[in-house]
Structures are given as structure tokens and as C-alpha cells.
Amino acid sequence: MMDVSSDERLVDKYISENRTGPAVKLLFDIIIRCSRGRDFSKAESLREKLMEVDPMALSEIIGSAEIIEEEKSGSLDKVHMNVWSGLYGKLTPEESNALFYSMKEAVYEANEYIFKKGDHNSMLYFINQGELKMVYEQKGKEILLKRLRPGDMAGQDTFFSISVCTTSLSTLSRVKMNYLENDVLARWNKEIPTLEPKLKDYSLRIESAHDLLRKKGMDRRQVERHNISGKVAVQMINASGNPVGKAFRGELSDISSSGISFYIKTSDRKNASILLGRNLDLLFAVTGNAALEKITQTGTVIGVSYHLFNDYIIHLKFAKEFDPKLIGEIKRSANAGSRPKT
Template structure:
């Protein structure tokens, strides 16, 4: 039947009968959408724009039909889990978001992301239960929290540039929907301001960091000491040698296990490319008896944008400092 209508459509277009062709196309869009063949429905709607882009009423009608059928696909349980999120979206955004997220089944022991690795996905749990695990320096595993239906995970690394500070692993069988950075970029292009709405929702609902802080959970093993010394660093090659380009940053704080420093640059891509890379560093560590020079290696585990083209770079030392930094006594 569809083939017959395709032939009729081509005949109408060839004869210049745009009005009849547009009405037939609108009918075909509705049929494809009701059959949940949204790829064909969208293609037919694009063809309507090619045949007669001035037939606005019919084109809008076809678009509304597609969105209506797409929204019917969103099952009631999922919609109820995420009613607060969907309340911030238009019908078009809701269906686009739903289809941009990949369904991801999980089972007990299945890792969605691992501590110390990169994560470029935001996970929305529909069914089942997961747990956030933290592995301490003594290799002891600690359960930070559980994530169930209507809750999300991965937002800290999804919206920022940092390695995972915990692991997300299945506790039971279940299903979540996974939004990738690439898919989020497409949503932003189609619906300007979409990223901001998702970020605002996550902050309002409570990010992982906010929830853990509210419970008094502290994942830091070593005390951080504020400092403002200069850090000279260079990116290391795979074999561990430097690339001969020395850069400077201003230290923000330091502990026995790592430090953070600020760098100024207008090259956003270059500084974000440091994430997960090993760097060599030279700096002065504050000790009770004075400042002591240190040369060491570490891995960039986080990069946070600040104001005025500044970035906060967070580094984990390959080996603990021999002497723990302290706040020197004032004289």
C-alpha cells in the first residue's frame, strides 16, 4: 500500500499538482508515525518542505502528528519517574530527549562507569537499583549511596571535565537510559538552551556531590592546605619523558596526595585535553620548617573552568609526598 502511494506521489509531483501532493504526504506522515516508523515520518515531512515550503499549515500539522505519536511511545512509568524533568520541556523537547537517550539494561555487578576513568554519559534510572562505590587509598571499598528509579548519576563528570571519583555498579537487574555528550550536543542545536535546562534540573534535584556533602560524606583522604606558590609543569609522553614545553600555574591548594593550580589560557580545547594525562611538576611544598622543593609526577584528574579564561587543574600524585604539607606558623 505504501508503495502505491509512493508512485501516486511521484506522479502528482511530476504533474505539478503540489496541493494534492502535500495532502498525500501529510497523510503518509501520519501513517508512518502511527506505525512508529519515525525515520520514514521525518523523511516524508522533509519532503513536504521540498515540495511546497509555503504550505505551512500542512507542514505544522505533520510535525505535530509526529511529536504526538512519539510522546505516546514514552511509557507511563518512565514519564512518572521523570515528571519533574519533563515538566521543564516542551512536547517536542520531551520526545527528542527520550529518543536521544539509549536504553541500557544492567545487572548485578555491571559497571556503568569506574573510578579513575572518564565518563561522557548521564544515566537516568527507570528500574532496578545501582550503587556508587568509592575505593580508598587502602583499596577499601565504601558504598556512598544507592541510585534507584527517578534518580540520575554521572552528572559530575558529564558536565565537567574530571575523571570519575567513584564507580557506578548494578546492585540488581534494571534499566536506565543513557544520554551521551554527542546526543546532548544535537539536542542543544535543535533546542537552544537545552543544556542549561538539564543542568538546572540536576542542581535542583541534587547532584551526587551535593547529596554526599549533605550526608557528611568526605572522600578526601588527606588534608588540603591552601597555598599560592608557582607550579612549573610539562606534559609527559607515553614513555614518561617530557615534551620540552614548560608551563606555569599558580597553586591553589596541596595535600600529601595531590594539588590543584590555576592556569590562564584562551585555548579551551588544549587545557581540557590534559584530562587523564600524566604531567611532570616542580614546586615548593610548605613544611613547618619552611618551603621544600619537590619534583614529581601526577595525573590530571579534573579541570574546572573559572572566570576570565582561567582553569583550575586538579592533579593526583603518582606517589605520596614524603612529608605532608602543613600551614607554616606565622612569625
């Protein structure tokens, strides 16, 4: 990084003396030098300062933005850009720069795990070089789902939703890749809101872990699920079973002998993501069936998915299998024509 501290002190001196013109001129000059030196973070922060010093210095404000974007475009990793030309071809220059400069680089040697089944992974991986394998572990055996090579993406199942990994990913050779951390989505939403939908749309064209499991006949949902409606009271609990924090309410969605899904409403994704991996104590009643009132059940949250209008669907795995008799009651209600809301 370039050392421009002495120039910044001079800018501050000009500002303290109300000499706006020299301050703007020097700031513009520092921004150009930082951009050409590829210190884009510093260039961006100085441009913010330029807009504060003189919001009407439109020539310098616009010109500095163009220079930063131009220098960013000129310094993109050519190998990465060639491998991912199909993705970048769908983005504007501004979106391309935002995507590339939000990424970090990683290198793995052969036989290293990127993530394992059951892990909380919040990263999206872009493979530039090398080969990996995605496997599903079942009854102590590893079942190969896919070999990943340059141009393949991994982690999309848990990057765009809040869920634990259902598969494991490890290297077969030395691997170079870029990755995004999930918290970048909140920044993009403010600065460049068109980027996330385009990236998500591109990722949907690539077979996800769930798609591969379904193709192999190993769908994660191996038990029959039944739509239900009704209210649920939810209490987070610790390992000892004691309450943690305040209870909250939700709306039931579906149930099986091994788990349940319900909706909660929150405007903050972080509030929803906090629930992943937590133990919950539930008290619920299924609408329209007296035999299904005041049911209690505990379990662990294994997935959180965004729905619509600040609704999130919480997927919980029961600590103990749900009473088969009660499942039978739910099936009879469904067969009798009582179709719950979803």
C-alpha cells in the first residue's frame, strides 16, 4: 500500500484553513495515485472524503470514480476472468469490479477438506485451478456425487440460505480458488443491489448439493412430510435444557416423524441466522384437530431459508421421533380434506 499520510495531513491543514480548492485538488491527486497503485480501498475512502469536503466538486467526484473503476478493470486477474467469463459476461463493468474485489483468494493442497457434512459454511467458492470431490456420507460410506474442476462453484446451498452442509468437499489436487463471505450480501444490497440476484441466478444453473442428492436417489427428506397450519411458541434452550432469551412465535408449515418447519417474521437476516444449530423447545397446536393441541417437542435447527416479506422458514430436526399416532392424526386430517395454509 502507498504511504500518503503526509499528503493527508496537508489536506486536513487546508480544510482547517477553509482552503477548499487546494484540498479538493490534492485529494483528487492522491486518489489517482492510490488507484494506479491498486490501493482501491484507500482510493474509495478518499473519494468519500472528497465528497464531504466539497459536494459541488462534480468534475473531481465523477472523474475520480471513473479512474477508480478503470484501474480496477485493468488489474483484474486474467486467469480468473477467463475461467469465469460466462459469469462476468452477464455483469456490468461496475458489477464485475464489485464481485472481483469482494473476493478473497485461497490455496489448498491435495487431500484437504473445504467443508464437511454438518459444518456451518457461509462461503461461496469459485474454483480456478485443480480438482475436488463432493461426497455424501451414508452409513459410514462416502458416495461420490461430483468432481469439481475450474469453472465450478461450491457452497451455494449454504451461501444464499442459512443451512448446515449436507455434503463434504475435499481436494484431489492442489487447488486455487476465490471465495466470497456471506456478509458481503448486506453491503451489496446497499451499494450495488443488482449484483446478488445475478449471481444467484447464475448459481441456480449449476447443480446444487440437493440436486445431486436427488439425482442419486438420496434426497435429504427421506421421510414423508405433511402440511400443517397453526401457531407455535418457540423458546431457545441451552445444552442443559434451560431457557435462553425471550420466547417468540411462529406459524407452522409442515411436519414429519423426524422434524418440523415453521415461519418466523424478522427484518434482520442476522436474527434468523443466529438460530442455526440452536436447540429449541416448541409448544404448538395444529389447527382443526383437538387431538393435536398443546404438543411439546424439542430439537435442533438445521436450516433457515428466506421466504417472502421478511418471512423465514425454520427447519428443525426433532431430538426424539414424533409420536407415530399423532402423525396418523395429521394424515387423517389431510385425507379428510383439511388442507392447511402454507
